[in-house]
Amino acid sequence: RPIFTPGKTLKRIFCNSRPLDRNTCVLGNPGRCEICPLIDNGSCSRKGAVYQITCEACEAGVRYQGEADRPLHNRIGEHLRAMRNPRSHENNAMGQHQAASHPGEAPRISVTILDCKPSTVKRKISEALFIHKQKPELNDKSELEAIVKYTTNS
Secondary structure (H helix, E strand, C coil): CCCCCCCCCHHHHHCCCCCCCCCCCCCCCCCCCCCHHHECCCCCCCCCEEEEEEECCCCCCCEEEEEECCCHHHHHHHHHHHHHCHHHCCCCHHHHHHHHHCCCCCCCEEEEEEEECCCHHHHHHHHHHHHHHHCCCCCCCCHHHHHHHHHCCC
């Protein structure tokens, strides 16, 4: 027997009853968090984010854009670990950049949240559009292949 569940209402989509509430740190204490101070416009607990990492050690501000369904604390932490130990994370663009441009130095990055989308497909499309428009230096443009994968049956 089919069961009907109503979809989201316009009020639920467009209205936020508490717009000034801020997300809090995953650790519960932003003062002790390594990730929160790196994020310009949010907290490390943000999920479903499209983000940009800027290498502050580079004069040109080399950029990488990515997306994460998990809290940013987890994903940015992975990038930092890759930058501290690039040989163990050979597929990480930030780790490769650190090894090539700043060997032996401590990572210096800033993080900006570009967009937030709970849907994987919408988040991947948003990421690909940002990469296409802004052309960050460290992305390999494989995000367009991800769009094809998530939007077609191939």
